Amino acid sequence: MYISYDYYRIFYCVAKYGSFTQAATVLLSNQPNLTRAIKNLEAELGCTLFVRSNKGVKLTPDGEKLYEHISIAFEHIQHGEEEISLSRSMQRGLVTIGASEIALHCFILPILNRYRQRYPGIRIKISNVSAPQAVSLLKDSLIDLAVVTAPIEVGGELIEKKLKTFREVAVGGEAFRALGENGGLRLQQLAEYPIVSLGTKTSTYEFYFRLFLQSGLTFAPDIEAATADQILPLVQHNLGIGFVPEDFLLGQPHANGIYELPLAEPIPERDICLVKKKNHSLGLPAKELERMILAEN
Amino acid sequence: MYISYDYYRIFYCVAKYGSFTQAATVLLSNQPNLTRAIKNLEAELGCTLFVRSNKGVKLTPDGEKLYEHISIAFEHIQHGEEEISLSRSMQRGLVTIGASEIALHCFILPILNRYRQRYPGIRIKISNVSAPQAVSLLKDSLIDLAVVTAPIEVGGELIEKKLKTFREVAVGGEAFRALGENGGLRLQQLAEYPIVSLGTKTSTYEFYFRLFLQSGLTFAPDIEAATADQILPLVQHNLGIGFVPEDFLLGQPHANGIYELPLAEPIPERDICLVKKKNHSLGLPAKELERMILAEN
DNA sequence: GCGCTCCATATCAATTTGATATATTTAAAA
DNA sequence: TTTTAAATATATCAAATTGATATGGAGCGC
Numbered sequence: 001m002y003i004s005y006d007y008y009r010i011f012y013c014v015a016k017y018g019s020f021t022q023a024a025t026v027l028l029s030n031q032p033n034l035t036r037a038i039k040n041l042e043a044e045l046g047c048t049l050f051v052r053s054n055k056g057v058k059l060t061p062d063g064e065k066l067y068e069h070i071s072i073a074f075e076h077i078q079h080g081e082e083e084i085s086l087s088r089s090m091q092r093g094l095v096t097i098g099a100s101e102i103a104l105h106c107f108i109l110p111i112l113n114r115y116r117q118r119y120p121g122i123r124i125k126i127s128n129v130s131a132p133q134a135v136s137l138l139k140d141s142l143i144d145l146a147v148v149t150a151p152i153e154v155g156g157e158l159i160e161k162k163l164k165t166f167r168e169v170a171v172g173g174e175a176f177r178a179l180g181e182n183g184g185l186r187l188q189q190l191a192e193y194p195i196v197s198l199g200t201k202t203s204t205y206e207f208y209f210r211l212f213l214q215s216g217l218t219f220a221p222d223i224e225a226a227t228a229d230q231i232l233p234l235v236q237h238n239l240g241i242g243f244v245p246e247d248f249l250l251g252q253p254h255a256n257g258i259y260e261l262p263l264a265e266p267i268p269e270r271d272i273c274l275v276k277k278k279n280h281s282l283g284l285p286a287k288e289l290e291r292m293i294l295a296e297n
Numbered sequence: 298m299y300i301s302y303d304y305y306r307i308f309y310c311v312a313k314y315g316s317f318t319q320a321a322t323v324l325l326s327n328q329p330n331l332t333r334a335i336k337n338l339e340a341e342l343g344c345t346l347f348v349r350s351n352k353g354v355k356l357t358p359d360g361e362k363l364y365e366h367i368s369i370a371f372e373h374i375q376h377g378e379e380e381i382s383l384s385r386s387m388q389r390g391l392v393t394i395g396a397s398e399i400a401l402h403c404f405i406l407p408i409l410n411r412y413r414q415r416y417p418g419i420r421i422k423i424s425n426v427s428a429p430q431a432v433s434l435l436k437d438s439l440i441d442l443a444v445v446t447a448p449i450e451v452g453g454e455l456i457e458k459k460l461k462t463f464r465e466v467a468v469g470g471e472a473f474r475a476l477g478e479n480g481g482l483r484l485q486q487l488a489e490y491p492i493v494s495l496g497t498k499t500s501t502y503e504f505y506f507r508l509f510l511q512s513g514l515t516f517a518p519d520i521e522a523a524t525a526d527q528i529l530p531l532v533q534h535n536l537g538i539g540f541v542p543e544d545f546l547l548g549q550p551h552a553n554g555i556y557e558l559p560l561a562e563p564i565p566e567r568d569i570c571l572v573k574k575k576n577h578s579l580g581l582p583a584k585e586l587e588r589m590i591l592a593e594n
Numbered sequence: 595g596c597g598c599t600c601c602a603t604a605t606c607a608a609t610t611t612g613a614t615a616t617a618t619t620t621a622a623a624a
Numbered sequence: 625t626t627t628t629a630a631a632t633a634t635a636t637c638a639a640a641t642t643g644a645t646a647t648g649g650a651g652c653g654c
Contacts, residue, residue: 069377080366
């Protein structure tokens with residue numbers, strides 16, 4: 001059979017302390033056990049590892065050679081154990097999430113902030129990607145969790161949990177301010193003006209595409225912004241009408257040149273979802289973040 | 298208590314093969330045992346290491362982290378085991394000996410030659426030193442064995458075994474050839490001529506110092522050679538009278554200008570001894586060399 | 595649905611380990 | 625020299641662990 005690796009641990013300790021008796025106390029064992037263990041080990045290896053004397057033991061040349069390897073090996077194991085234990089105590093670790101910009105702005109930034117303060121040793125890696133990209137990263141296990149805006153296509157291996165609903169509003173710059181003055185606008189009216197939106201491969205695009213389709217309209221934005229952050233400045237400079245979450249307008253005084261355009265029918269609510277793999281085998285850091293996100297409710 | 302390192306071996310194997318069943322066959326065990334072992338390990342570490350499925354198991358993030366360390370560790374252990382086993386099979390290894398020049402020339406060179414042919418993988422490190430130096434190296438465990446000429450001072454921690462006796466003869470060059478023609482010379486006569494010898498810190502010097510003292514003479518060599526090899530050339534060029542082992546003259550025709558000077562009383566025999574530490578904890582290569590040296594008898 | 599393959603669980607004998615008492619060795623102290 | 629002390633070696637038996645077998649359950653492909 002194989003040589004018990006526990007014998008090697010005993011070997012390691014005995015070699016380190018140069019004494020069966022001392023090693024026994026360190027290993028919470030007793031001297032006769034170690035004597036027996038080393039004897040077995042020597043028999044299995046077929047060589048003598050220690051020179052015994054009345055004042056302790058010393059490594060033989062063979063023993064030294066073995067010790068060179070074993071000591072390196074065991075220090076690695078100890079590092080491994082340490083890392084696991086640090087991760088368990090949330091003193092260290094890594095959690096990776098994918099988040100769409102809207103989800104980031106409207107929901108999880110404050111959560112991440114709290115998480116970071118509570119567990120400063122844990123690194124948070126955020127991939128700021130569109131919902132479909134996040135789903136793909138999830139499937140490849142490149143991120144632990146994704147927080148994205150619906151609609152998303154979750155395959156069989158993913159599960160999603162609705163976290164929060166939010167509503168978007170239409171906004172225009174100074175040039176479009178007048179549009180909203182005669183009461184609610186209809187989609188059809190909006191469609192006559194240039195529209196600023198995100199790229200076609202985002203759930204936001206998908207959402208508005210479907211929304212317009214329901215009214216028999218084609219959603220054909222004139223300007224595709226690369227990031228949600230760019231929409232407000234584009235609107236501000238009168239390049240078109242945009243749709244942004246209500247939250248984006250908070251703390252943005254009208255003096256900024258951005259005006260909410262009242263709609264005849266409000267844009268349906270959208271959902272922010274947490275998505276993760278079904279066989280969730282997350283590390284503790286990710287589990288804890290998930291818990292905090294869900295606790296936000 | 299500590300985590301059994303045998304559990305880590307099981308972890309290593311299961312991770313490597315991605316299957317309890319396969320790992321079980323490799324480890325000559327059975328699947329339920331591994332299931333139990335990994336379960337215990339997970340409980341002790343406090344985290345899940347594998348995602349089980351119907352087609353095998355996969356590492357969790359925590360498991361991956363652990364595996365990084367454990368795999369390195371176990372490869373080291375395997376190297377260690379391999380090295381021991383190679384050394385055991387005499388395919389590799391190192392044996393270090395200290396040998397005085399006389400011992401080298403008169404005795405062990407042919408043995409080393411045979412040893413080398415028989416075990417080409419084992420390196421032989423020869424420290425060509427004087428007997429007292431060899432003793433010191435032995436005491437510091439810097440060499441495995443020493444083969445030197447008596448007399449030597451072995452402390453309590455060393456043991457010596459007589460290997461062979463040899464006799465030295467006085468030799469002179471062309472200029473001293475006539476000395477030997479009227480029958481045996483006495484030491485006193487020799488003492489009148491310049492003498493070539495080794496340095497004061499050699500057992501050879503010690504030997505002749507005592508020998509001369511017994512005849513009430515002082516051994517005062519005019520020339521101290523650094524190595525025994527240099528004695529014959531010095532003698533050849535008529536720089537003095539030297540003492541060399543009979544063997545040194547074998548195959549050296551008189552044409553070389555070196556002549557044995559017959560003595561009234563032959564120089565007492567000297568011994569070549571094997572010396573080693575009492576608690577001999579030699580590796581197999583050294584043990585085998587010792588065996589071959591003793592077998593020479 | 596059936597059969598196949600995998601992991602999970604239960605159980606008991608066999609082995610190994612843990613613990614204590616005691617013997618032996620050896621160097622240093624009296 | 626004898627004693628003492630400190631280390632390892634040996635013996636023994638209960639306790640814990642491991643090995644092995646039988647069995648159960650879940651998922652995948654046909």
